[in-house]
Amino acid sequence: MRLNTYPQKETWSELVKRPVLKREKLTETITEIFDEVSKNGDRALIEFNKKFDNAEVETIKVSQKEVVEAESLVGDALKSAIQQARENIARFHASQVPQTEKIETVKGVVCWRENRAIGKVGIYIPGGTAPLFSTVLMLAVPAQLAGCKEIVLCTPPDKEGKINPAILYAAKLCGVTEIFRTGGAQAIAAMTLGTESIPAVYKIFGPGNQYVVAAKEFAQNYKVAIDMPAGPSEVLIIADGEAVPAFCAADLLSQAEHGSDSQVVFLTTDEKVLEETVRETEKQLAVLPRNEMAAEALRNSHFILMKTLEEALEFSNQYAPEHLILAMENAEQYISGIENAGSVFLGNYSCESAGDYASGTNHTLPTNGFAKNYSGVSLDSFVKKITFQNLSEEGLKNLGKTIEVMAEAEGLSAHRSAVSIRLKATE
Amino acid sequence: MRLNTYPQKETWSELVKRPVLKREKLTETITEIFDEVSKNGDRALIEFNKKFDNAEVETIKVSQKEVVEAESLVGDALKSAIQQARENIARFHASQVPQTEKIETVKGVVCWRENRAIGKVGIYIPGGTAPLFSTVLMLAVPAQLAGCKEIVLCTPPDKEGKINPAILYAAKLCGVTEIFRTGGAQAIAAMTLGTESIPAVYKIFGPGNQYVVAAKEFAQNYKVAIDMPAGPSEVLIIADGEAVPAFCAADLLSQAEHGSDSQVVFLTTDEKVLEETVRETEKQLAVLPRNEMAAEALRNSHFILMKTLEEALEFSNQYAPEHLILAMENAEQYISGIENAGSVFLGNYSCESAGDYASGTNHTLPTNGFAKNYSGVSLDSFVKKITFQNLSEEGLKNLGKTIEVMAEAEGLSAHRSAVSIRLKATE
DSSP states (O other): OEEEESOOGGGHHHHTOOOOOOOOOOHHHHHHHHHHHHHHHHHHHHHHHHHHHOOOOSOSBOOHHHHHHHHHHSOHHHHHHHHHHHHHHHHHHHTTSOOOOOEEEETTEEEEEEEEEOSEEEEEOOOSSSOOHHHHHHHHHHHHHHTOSEEEEEEOOOTTSOOOHHHHHHHHHTTOOEEEEOOHHHHHHHHHHOOSSSOOOSEEEOOOOHHHHHHHHHHGGGTOEESOOOOOOEEEEEEOTTSOHHHHHHHHHHHHTTOTTOEEEEEESOHHHHHHHHHHHHHHHHHSSSOHHHHHHHHTOEEEEOSOHHHHHHHHHHHOOSEEEEESTTGGGGGGGOOSOSEEEESTTOOHHHHHHTSSSOOOOOOTTGGGTOOOOOGGGGEEEEEEEEEOHHHHHHHHHHHHHHHHHTTOHHHHHHHHHHHHHTO | OEEEESOOGGGHHHHTOOOOOOOOOOHHHHHHHHHHHHHHHHHHHHHHHHHHHOOOOSOSBOOHHHHHHHHHHSOHHHHHHHHHHHHHHHHHHHTTSOOOOOEEEETTEEEEEEEEEOSEEEEEOOOSSSOOHHHHHHHHHHHHHHTOSEEEEEEOOOTTSOOOHHHHHHHHHTTOOEEEEOOHHHHHHHHHHOOSSSOOOSEEEOOOOHHHHHHHHHHGGGTOEESOOOOOOEEEEEEOTTSOHHHHHHHHHHHHTTOTTOEEEEEESOHHHHHHHHHHHHHHHHHSSSOHHHHHHHHTOEEEEOSOHHHHHHHHHHHOOSEEEEESTTGGGGGGGOOSOSEEEESTTOOHHHHHHTSSSOOOOOOTTGGGTOOOOOGGGGEEEEEEEEEOHHHHHHHHHHHHHHHHHTTOHHHHHHHHHHHHHTO
8 A cells, every 4th residue: 555645746647647557569469369260260269269268169159048048047136136237227328318309500400410229239258257247237238228239249168168157147138139158359359350150240348358458459450449448447535534434445445356456546635534444444355355466456556645625636537537436425516526537436325336236327437547538338339329410492591601601712612512503403 | 433233232242342541551650750759849840840841830839819810811701601600510519418317226326427528639630722620610619518628729831831810710719729830640649748839638639641540540559539530531322213413413523522532322213313413423523623533533433223212221321321311302201221321411402511511510420331330520529428326325225235246246255345334334
């Protein structure tokens, strides 16, 4: 832990810095994987499963039978938890469907926007010890609400060639259309290029290791869009004298356990809250199972005493955290001062894990300072907004002169003629 | 012109293909320019002005005095045209400001989103023979409406070191905060890295040549966002028997005059309309001043006879045009079938140049098939949407079990504890 008391503003730019990730040059590896998938399709994926996941599978596609079977393998408590989370996420994201409002900018000139789903989207869910079914919900629920026709999910198989039943259950519940057992860069390559069984998609979502991240970047060379740039997860807490140190410590740890590169920042104006939160963090860390990663993340964390809450907010805006917790009595009154953040949690009962799982907001958020220029995933991430315009004869008459003058001044004669020829025809 | 009658669906994937752009490997050049700007700041920009634009300038920043003087150099007709366009663009984009709607997903759990402006944005306006003041309007108006604090504009100077007065006038009218005379990749480098006079921005917008495009891509390595991937401009027209061939031809030419790589596609179900549109296009081309580029673009254009309007729409969705004109009697009834397009123009009086300049919609749109997965520029492009949540004690009690079960199943103990510790405290 790095403790800091009333740091000078000149030092902030150092304090808000994220560690530079030593990312190896993976371009060569990624290019080879894309080439291999392009050439050998499903066969390449089956080979990669052997090589990277130590798994023998016969078919890449998960059968309907397996999906149905998975349902019986998930416990009832987890099933109803997943159902409640799905419902809340659906409710919140459904509120993001805009009303179409037609605007008559000038008499006879009507303009509006309409949402259209991105036809085919791909969701990547990493493997590893924990089955990230919550990320299935966060990506498939808005995809389904948006109306995406094909929602493809790729995730690596375990050593038996199986997919965790909770992932299959969540995928089925949220309208994923096809599931494939393939992971890593080769899964991204498959969704980019298409194989015999996996369709090529227009946009790829989801987290992953450095190979997956590099493959998503590489996919953009093939005109595929991606959700957002990647970086380690992070939380910044601003606490006043009413904050509960034990709660704050628990939130800091729930961020720290994501990985040793997780970013944890605690700002407070109250010396006692600072001391107690540090003590509580150490206490809770000691009893946390598998706490090595959290311990390492905490070594790089910042605990900073600030003069005022306004100053803390200014620091936070400069840091641009993925998650911002306002553990403050009158949290709502500071909302208008928030400029850069992914998702904001207000008061002592809004813990980050509520948003991670079940409150309804999305947990796919901008990290690494990208909250300055990117939004988290929402319904918007799964649609294009198309503009429409309808000019009546009167509309063109009202606007014609303006267009002609501007086109002429930009030296675009044919742009001008497209108006003139119509105006002449109506004389 | 390439004429085609009732092409088989199997051949469509060839017909919708964009020419692969031979883009030279510019990485080395771009890296050098970024290095130079990083090392020498404004001085580097002044040198680049000499080298690339043949212009001697003393200061990069355009003075307030020059901006004020520009106003008197723009004719009254152009001024009022620019004003009307600005007003319409502002009216349409203002309608994109969302109402904040708080959603209670579960009793005691309230979630919502709020827009926050991207603090600093950069607008690039290319040089050349025509002053693209319309692009200034399209980018600065939504930036100002969004509330971006710093709106920086870079554009190359002419040989006398001057900026076209129409650009300066439009920039002032739309709240651009600072204007700099620098162009090309070095302007993008300057807005990415910052110099003594040019602030580093969080997102860069605007068109440009292959160096500018490559520099924008490169800027993303420095955590800067960009508006969208680039490609040549394009139009697809679907015409029925009620279309006016002379109008269609004028629209095709207004697309073709953008450059020799412009894409022009004409689909109709009416043989006579096809023939006459071809004839009209040739006739109008002949009298178009500086028509070499348009002529070249037309050589690669497609004129296709389709069996039905539905089939034409299906082709269009596969092509995903930047601009889609429905030159049809009942255009509105085909709207729901449109899946992929940047901006749509309905009926015989909605010419593309209306949207290019003055109807109110944005003209910065996805090209090159990117209408499948990207939207055009809108107010959204200048904001982040931050999610908020406020859980009361009751809210956490209603949601607690769900979060605990899910966190446990994902193996994230601290996520679970953050809930448990709060629930225990309220017992």
